Amino acid sequence: MPHDADDRRALFQRVVDDIVDQIRTGKLAPGDVLPTARSMADTYGVASMTAQRALRELQHRGLTYAVVGKGTFVHPQAPERIGTDADGRPIAATTQTPVISDNPALNRRLALYLLERDRISGKIVDAFMNKDTAAAWQATEELATLQQAHTDLADDLAAYEANLGRAAGTTSSAHAADRSTKRRNPKA
Numbered sequence: 001m002p003h004d005a006d007d008r009r010a011l012f013q014r015v016v017d018d019i020v021d022q023i024r025t026g027k028l029a030p031g032d033v034l035p036t037a038r039s040m041a042d043t044y045g046v047a048s049m050t051a052q053r054a055l056r057e058l059q060h061r062g063l064t065y066a067v068v069g070k071g072t073f074v075h076p077q078a079p080e081r082i083g084t085d086a087d088g089r090p091i092a093a094t095t096q097t098p099v100i101s102d103n104p105a106l107n108r109r110l111a112l113y114l115l116e117r118d119r120i121s122g123k124i125v126d127a128f129m130n131k132d133t134a135a136a137w138q139a140t141e142e143l144a145t146l147q148q149a150h151t152d153l154a155d156d157l158a159a160y161e162a163n164l165g166r167a168a169g170t171t172s173s174a175h176a177a178d179r180s181t182k183r184r185n186p187k188a
Contacts, residue, residue: 015054030076065111
């Protein structure tokens with residue numbers, strides 16, 4: 001990728017912007033693996049450290065997540081987070097998918113959970129399409145086990161959202177609904 005002398009953006013930002021464009025247009029889809037930093041450095045004509053900084057920035061924005069020993073992947077919610085659907089078409093501005101940019105560990109846990117949930121959901125759909133009741137039942141139990149194993153993730157997300165609401169001086173609809181339930185039922 002030749003460097004434009006008139007482009008005032010930092011080199012890593014150019015790489016980030018190109019990856020974001022690839023996600024926006026659907027060239028990179030959720031779950032796709034990104035090239036290694038070394039490969040990106042060769043592709044974009046930048047230093048390896050510059051490519052690594054671009055990968056960190058993408059992760060910080062909640063558009064990718066890394067799995068040690070496996071690589072960096074496009075986050076399942078990346079298209080929504082940049083305002084496009086999986087086909088690269090703009091989505092309604094009212095879609096608000098939270099970006100957990102200040103907690104990469106929580107962001108990664110959520111991404112891994114969503115990928116696994118989607119994989120299992122695909123197994124359920126395939127089983128039903130093939131009229132394989134036993135496989136559908138097995139996949140449904142696998143999904144229930146996954147959800148049970150990640151109840152702490154739901155609690156951590158709720159706590160994150162509550163802290164985010166306090167920091168911004170707002171409350172989430174879930175917490176508002178919780179308070180209204182307590183008003184109607186004082187024993188709750």
